[in-house]
Amino acid sequence: RIRTKLRHRRELERSISFKQLLFKLNDDGVELLKTASDLDQLRISMIVNSVGESLDVLMKLLKLFSEHHIQIFHIETRPDSASQDELEILVGCESKKSTFVNLITNLADEKSVDRIALRKWDAAEKIVEEIWFPKHASDLDNCAHVVVKYEPTEDPKHPGYGDEKYIARRAELNRIANSYKYGNPIPIVEYTEEEHDTWRQAYAMLKQLRPTHTCREYQVNIQRMEDAGVITPNEIPSLRDLSAYIQKRTGFELRPCGGLLSARDFLASLAFRVFQATLYVRHHSAPQHCPEPDVIHEILGHCPMFADPEMAQLSQEIGLLSLGASDSEIERLSTLYWFIIEFGLSKEADGTFKAIGAGLISAYGELQHACSDAPSHEPFDPEVTALRTYEDSEYQPVYFVAESIQDAMERLRKYAKSFKRSVVTVYNPYARTVEQVNRW
Ligand code: HBI
Ligand code: FE
Numbered sequence: 238r239i240r241t242k243l244r245h246r247r248e249l250e251r252s253i254s255f256k257q258l259l260f261k262l263n264d265d266g267v268e269l270l271k272t273a274s275d276l277d278q279l280r281i282s283m284i285v286n287s288v289g290e291s292l293d294v295l296m297k298l299l300k301l302f303s304e305h306h307i308q309i310f311h312i313e314t315r316p317d318s319a320s321q322d323e324l325e326i327l328v329g330c331e332s333k334k335s336t337f338v339n340l341i342t343n344l345a346d347e348k349s350v351d352r353i354a355l356r357k358w359d360a361a362e363k364i365v366e367e368i369w370f371p372k373h374a375s376d377l378d379n380c381a382h383v384v385v386k387y388e389p390t391e392d393p394k395h396p397g398y399g400d401e402k403y404i405a406r407r408a409e410l411n412r413i414a415n416s417y418k419y420g421n422p423i424p425i426v427e428y429t430e431e432e433h434d435t436w437r438q439a440y441a442m443l444k445q446l447r448p449t450h451t452c453r454e455y456q457v458n459i460q461r462m463e464d465a466g467v468i469t470p471n472e473i474p475s476l477r478d479l480s481a482y483i484q485k486r487t488g489f490e491l492r493p494c495g496g497l498l499s500a501r502d503f504l505a506s507l508a509f510r511v512f513q514a515t516l517y518v519r520h521h522s523a524p525q526h527c528p529e530p531d532v533i534h535e536i537l538g539h540c541p542m543f544a545d546p547e548m549a550q551l552s553q554e555i556g557l558l559s560l561g562a563s564d565s566e567i568e569r570l571s572t573l574y575w576f577i578i579e580f581g582l583s584k585e586a587d588g589t590f591k592a593i594g595a596g597l598i599s600a601y602g603e604l605q606h607a608c609s610d611a612p613s614h615e616p617f618d619p620e621v622t623a624l625r626t627y628e629d630s631e632y633q634p635v636y637f638v639a640e641s642i643q644d645a646m647e648r649l650r651k652y653a654k655s656f657k658r659s660v661v662t663v664y665n666p667y668a669r670t671v672e673q674v675n676r677w
Contacts, residue, residue: 261345261353282359284326284328312327372671377511396523411516435533443537467479492511500574503571515535551578584639591608618637622637
């Protein structure tokens with residue numbers, strides 16, 4: 238009888254604790270503990286929110302984990318999601334169900350523990366180490382890392398491959414670009430007659446396709462730039478004049494760069510409404526195409542689009558999302574950038590496809606291919622588009638079609654909500670800074 242009584246008392250104690258436990262545990266945690274088998278090694282994430290001294294709670298936690306022989310493989314403290322002044326503790330740990338039940342029963346007795354969230358371990362729950370990003374437009378001096386890819390020194394398919402004179406000229410212009418610092422005037426490049434000739438040919442070919450293959454925004458803006466004399470058919474325009482023109486329209490400005498930049502650096506500059514543009518010109522043997530971004534692509538493809546207020550906004554928002562993003566987020570954002578800002582199409586009222594993307598607008602062959610019935614066309618949907626692989630040395634296997642630039646932006650904003658961030662970055666155009674606003 239005594240034994241039975243004792244057992245009763247223990248059960249009573251346990252059931253009280255278990256009630257407290259349920260009170261503190263989120264639904265996921267209750268579900269996890271109910272359904273798991275005790276044979277399973279559970280890998281779980283436990284977020285503990287405390288009232289008062291979180292350091293005390295952390296010490297108690299560590300002691301309990303140690304006493305229960307629970308393996309911890311990740312631990313971090315961070316701002317409490319409900320209150321900015323408190324810290325919460327995320328523990329990634331592994332053990333058997335019964336061990337966790339015991340641990341949590343003990344924890345539930347802790348007055349300083351406010352609530353516990355328990356879930357299956359998901360690496361995405363942790364906040365990865367802080368990643369440096371530019372906080373002011375001048376910090377972009379540190380965001381000009383070139384990726385060596387598709388260069389005439391590297392790539393046998395580059396039309397300038399093996400042409401020593403061309404390679405030396407390209408290197409000279411890249412040296413000029415790489416010595417640029419924030420606040421300097423954009424250098425005035427004296428282009429050679431051969432380079433101007435390459436421009437003339439590319440310009441004339443693309444002009445033919447302009448009315449039939451490019452979107453309304455492009456047509457309106459390039460026409461205005463031609464009327465203002467900042468884009469001319471006969472010679473390579475001055476990037477300094479172009480930058481001043483675009484700045485008046487949308488605040489976007491150009492800054493010279495020495496080749497294909499890392500996606501992180503390139504996207505970061507967009508957050509400050511800065512477009513990093515190359516200075517060198519494609520090889521004269523192939524005026525219709527260049528495997529790397531050259532000044533013709535920048536001027537004929539991008540500049541008129543950066544002069545469009547909606548495109549400028551869309552580009553900057555992709556840039557802001559990239560600041561401090563994880564590598565996999567950068568991958569997704571650069572894929573979105575690729576499929577909308579470089580190779581995007583819009584569908585006009587008459588059902589025809591028109592190019593929005595600069596990579597299309599500045600490539601005579603691919604522009605015609607993309608707008609034809611030959612490739613497949615899918616609606617631009619960031620959830621889907623961000624996960625596709627893109628082709629950067631051949632034509633794209635698929636093109637994404639937006640209803641409009643505005644529509645692409647609204648979809649992007651919706652998608653952006655799935656990015657987990659402890660801080661959001663807000664641009665301050667007066668100071669040219671990004672400010673971090675704590676979300677928790
Ligand atoms: N670098 N200079 C330069 N120009 C681009 O258009 C460019 C780049 N780096 C990466 C990039 N574009 C995109 O493909 C995305 O990865 C952002
Ligand atoms: Fe580009």
